[in-house]
Amino acid sequence: MADTRLIQGRYLLLDLIGRGGMGEVWRARDESLGRHVAVKCLKPMGRQHEPSYLRVLRERFRREARVAASLQHRGITVVHDFGESEGVLYLVMELLDGRNLSQLLEDNKQHPLPVPEVIEIAAQVGAALAYTHRQGVVHRDLKPANIVRLTDGTVKICDFGIARLAHDIGFSARLTGTGIAMGTPHYMSPEQIGAGNVDHRSDLYSLGCVLYEIATGTPPFDMDDAWSVLVGHRDTPPRPPRELRPALPEAFEDVVLDLLAKDPGDRPADAGEFVRRITGLPLHRLPPDGPTWAGRTAEPPRLPGWARSMTTGGKAAGSGRPAPQPGPAAALTGRWTHPWAPAAGPTAPSGPAGGPLPPPPAERPPPEALAELAGRHGEGLRLARLDRWAEAGEVQRAVVAEREHLLGPDHPDTLASRYELAFALSRLGRAREALHEFARTAAGRERVLGADHPDTLAARQETAYVLGQLGRHFEAHQVYTAVLAARDRVMGPDHPDTLRCRHNLAFNLGRLGRAAESHALARDVAAARARVLGPDHPDTLVTRYEVGYALGQLGRWTEALHTYQAVAAARARVLGPDDPDTLAARYEAGICLGRLGRSAEALELYRALVEDRTRAQGPAHPDTLRARHGIGVNLGRLGRWEEALAEARDVCAIRARVLGPDDPDTLVSRREVAVALGWLGRWSDALAVYRDVAQARQRVLGADHPDALASRHDEAHCLEQLGRSAEAVELYRQVAAVRRTRAGRGQLT
Structure with a gap:
């Protein structure tokens, strides 16, 4: 547009x-x-x-x-x-001149808003909902980003009707095992999650979630994964807000907890009842927040937005009132606001290892510049949560450069943005760039925070992940092993981060070809996660999925098939039948069927999977195309090579258009075209395609990447079929020499 x-x-x-x-x-x-x-x-x-x-x-x-x-x-x-x-x-x-509630929280460094502001926002939103509900209109997607406070204090709700329209267009909220693709579950009512009857009381529940967050700084169910959030909304009583912020009035807590009732019938009857209760709270008797909340104390009652421009004369507030002193959160002017940051006084500060902290910049950065950078960093995180990785990466790249200039390369804020930049690059498949940024982040955090700090370990673990992306699995194994030892020592063997590292180590062992070790470790991690998180937790199921992969590597395809089928059934139960992770387990079950020689069953499974993925994700989605690729493979196994060739060419063309001509999935499809051509006896045509794939993989992955070497081996095999044995032998010899060199560098076991 x-x-x-x-x-x-x-x-x-x-x-x-x-x-x-x-x-x-x-x-x-x-x-x-x-x-x-x-x-x-x-x-x-x-x-x-x-x-x-x-x-x-x-x-x-x-x-x-x-x-x-x-x-x-x-x-x-x-x-x-x-x-x-x-x-x-x-x-x-x-055109609104103001900030939405998510931005207000980010502006306030995720500290909750002052109590009078929270209550005023609640009253205004409640009044707006009372009006819309009387018109028979339900919002369905009430969340902080859809509520804007204007500069004069007026609060407005945005995007009525957009939630239902999003559902129709295909952008409805969808929860995955690793995150949220569209929308967020943090403000969804139990009846929305359970696909039950949704009426005006669903908006009241969402309003309760919003008020809980702006009053405490965190949503009522703020877990690391969508599944846990869903279970929280459905089954778990929320923690009372006053446990997080004792300064909240008890009557306010009661109202919010009533809004968050699981049964719609236990919530206020309508928004009008809620407004009557919230406006009945005596603002002039609110207790001070105390020092916990960035130095805030009790504030005078706020006027409603429409009266904000009125004045009461000089005597109303008295004269000579001292200007408020900024609290710790407002004093970020060059010193690091972290647990080891220096306090005022003559004693020289020391870093985490006893040495001096890096000196602050010669000139203190202006607070407004730092606040603006913090807001942009938060915007990058928001884009990442929406899977908009290219935009998120560009935002963080710019923030890194400016924070490095203002605060220095090893300031924790600079390193936080560099970490997010690296994460975005990794998700975009730009593993070499991601490795460089993660390595810089890890080195900086080790200097500043220490080698065993969780943030340092997180950066090192992501370094290992991108090494794996680059096919450098032996180096990844060394990093994972070292990080796991530190996590075991610092956090304990059952900490979720320790278990995640053990899972990654099991995954990497499989890619090293050490299938028996991978299987044993993945089986142990699955048992530990089932004990700590529950047998149907998405993380447990991810590791059980990895057990299935290891069983396949060991050639135990029947056991692998049963494992994938059990994971698919569990995911369908807790995540839904159309969740991408559920569909992924079904896809792997199809792989097993093919390996067991049950290609007719695999073909039937993949055709049903394509239909389901097309409905849930769209016909050009990479996962839909992956299932179509499976159709082509199994057509070939059934000897239906003309059909297999047509399917492979069609999938390859779509992948080239959607993913790019050099994307790994596109190259896999092009290789499948060559395979079909070979089976049809068209070896000259096959050779041209095999060479094209080999050159692309060398260009993208490097000449010594395992996939590039496999493609050159394919090319040699094709030369052999054409009777060009001398060329084939020379190419086999070159591939073997590169593999020996890699082994000598310790990149293969």
Whole structure:
């Protein structure tokens, strides 16, 4: 949409102010009325959708947009216009001058907001919900990012109707075993999670989650994985907010806990009842927060937003009131606010190993610059949570450069951004760049924090992971072993991070070809995770999945098949049948069937899997294409090589378009084309494809990468089939020499 600067000849797009899973938000000028507006441009609808589907989608969009435009309340963002332009659906809304609640928490370094502000926000949001619920409209996606506080104190709810529209377009919230692809489960009601009946009381539950977070600094169920969050919403009573922040009024805690009742019938009857209870709290009797909350003390009652510009005269607040002194969180002007940061006084500070801390910069960075960088770092994290790794990486790269200039290369904040940059590069498949950044992060953290600090160990563990990505599994094994020893010593054998490292070590042993050791270690880790986390926890199931892989390496395909089938059934039960991790276990079960010679069953499984993945993830999703690749492989095993060739070519073309011509999956498909050509006796054609794959792998992975060497071996085999034995022998000799060199460097066992 950025290329089409003028929509419908009226709305001139000026600046991109936000980007999300469904599209972009632009600051624009309404050329007809001469006012600035916000324009939300939803993602262009793909060609894969049928015309009948698109007609239904457009009608649903118009209906939801009309509902949103009909809402007239000072607490609801005004929708001025909507329509479609060149295949892009758009909404024109009032341009808000303020910060959403997620940004307010980030501005406050994730400390909770002052109690009077929390209660005022609660009252305003409650009033807006009371109005919309009377109109029969349920938001369905209430969360901090959808609630904006304007500069005058007015609070507005955004994106009415967008949640249901997202579901229809295919961007509905989806939970995975390792994170959240779209949306977040932290504010979902139990009935939303269980696909039950959703009414206005679901919004009240989500509001309870929002208030809990802005009042305590953390959501009610803030676990490391989506599955645990889901279970928390469904089964676990939330921890009372006053345990996290004793300064909260008891009556406020009671209201929030009532909102978070598991049974909708146990929540307030409606938003009006909630507003009556929250506005009945006596603001003038709120206790001070005390020193725990960044030096804040009790604040005077805040006026409502509409009265914020009124004044009461000079005598109202008295004169000569001393200016408040900034607390620790506000005093970040060059010194490091970490447990070992120096206190005021003549004693020279020392670092974690007893040596002096690196000196602060000669000139203290301006606090506003540091706050702005912290906000941008947080934005990078948000993009990463949405799997928008390229954007997240660019944000963190810029923040690293500026933090390094202001704070120095070894400042913990600089290293935190460098770690996130490396993580993004790893997820983008740019393993060499990621390795460089992780290594710099680990070295800096070891200097500043010490070798056994959890942050240092985290960076070293990710270093091992990208070494594995690069095929340097022996080096990865050495790093994993050292990190595991430190985690065992510092954290204990059953700590989740220790178990994660042991899992990674088992994974890497498998890639080293040490299948028996990999199987034994993975089996032990699975048992420990089942004991510590539960038998159906996603981490436990991930390790059981790895047990299946090791069994396959050992040729124990029947046991591997049973393991994958059990993992798939457990994941379907706790994550859902269409969760990507559930589908991945089914995919591996198909691999086992093929290896057991049961290719007809494998073919049937993969065809059903393609259908399910197409529905859940789309026809061009890499996982859908992986299942289609399985169809081609098993067609070949059944001797149906013409069909196998056609399938391989089709998958290869889509992968080249979606993933890129040199992506590893694309190259796997191109190799499968060559395999089919060889079985059809078209060896000259096969040789050209094999050479193309070998050259691409050498270019991308390096000449000594195992996959590049395997491709050159394929090429030699093809030469042999063509009767060009001398060339084949020479190529076999070159491959063997490279492998000996790698072994001599200690990169192979």
